[in-house]
Amino acid sequence: MLKIGLTGGIGAGKSEVSRLFAAHGAVIVDSDVIAREVVAPGTAGLAAVVAEFGSRVLRPDGSLDRPALGTVVFGDPERLRALNAIVHPLVRARSAELEAAAAPDAVVVHDVPLLAENGLGPLYDLVVVVDATDEARVERLVTLRGMTEEEARARMAAQATRAERLAIADIVIDNSGPLEELAPRVAEVWARLRPRAASA
Missing domain, CATH: 3.40.50.300 (P-loop containing nucleotide triphosphate hydrolases)
Structure with missing residues (x-):
């Protein structure tokens, strides 16, 4: 590989x-796509984001409101670090899963x-x-x-x-x-x- x-x-x-x-x-492992997957409705990732930032970052349908979240973390390094601490490990874990599933060559x-x-x-x-x-x-x-x-x-x-x-x-x-x-x-x-x- x-x-x-x-x-x-x-x-x-x-x-x-x-x-x-x-x-x-x-085999493509797209970190942007995975970053969306790990905070999709019903995921532990989304639950952790809501626990950290409150329901104001949710759309009425229960999905993540990215622009709303962006306004919370933009220009606030501490809040951005908190978001990254939730999302980055999930992205890394999913990336590792996709890589492990690829053929040896x-x-x-x-x-x-x-x-x-x-x-x-x-x-x-x-x-x-x-x-x-x-x-x-x-x-x-x-x-x-x-x-x-x-x-x-x-x-x-x-x-x-x-x-x-x-x-x-x-x-x-x-x-x-x-x-x-x-x-x-x-x-x-x-x-x-x-x-x-x-x-x-």
């Missing part, structure tokens, strides 16, 4: 690379947005960073996600810098150009990863 940590700044195209890896046969790609920010590089056999110029990322965030340029730059500034991400990269996938150039790059990287997984 080969454990890959996949990351990239907002607008770099990490989700598209993850999708392409999946099409090649990678699998390429397991952990899709981790804040890999660089949280110093998680050493958890993986290789770190793959999806990189794009700041200009390309701003353009995508404005065009595809409807942000203003100011919003896009603020979101980017809240994350690790390109240099910080590139410093932890074992493999860099450049996605500054058009989307059609991305698939061949990912296929090339996959061709390097597959034999390593088989012999790991």
Whole structure:
């Protein structure tokens, strides 16, 4: 098994690379998806969040009201730490379960947005960073996600810098150009990863 940590700044195209890896046969462990799963209605995770933050973070249907929770923890490091102390161990446990269920020769790609920010590089056999110029990322965030340029730059500034991400990269996938150039790059990287997984 080969454990890959996949990351990239907002607008770099990490989700598209993850999708392409999946099409090649990678087992994808998406921390954002898992973070939603572990606080779904009826879970111990959601019960713990409500115990900590109160029912004001619930929607009328009993699901987590993410914007409401966001307003509670945003800008309050202590409350954010309390939330992370609930969610992060659950995400780690579920990620470990998914990894354990993978075949012995699998390429397991952990899709981790804040890999660089949280110093998680050493958890993986290789770190793959999806990189794009700041200009390309701003353009995508404005065009595809409807942000203003100011919003896009603020979101980017809240994350690790390109240099910080590139410093932890074992493999860099450049996605500054058009989307059609991305698939061949990912296929090339996959061709390097597959034999390593088989012999790991």
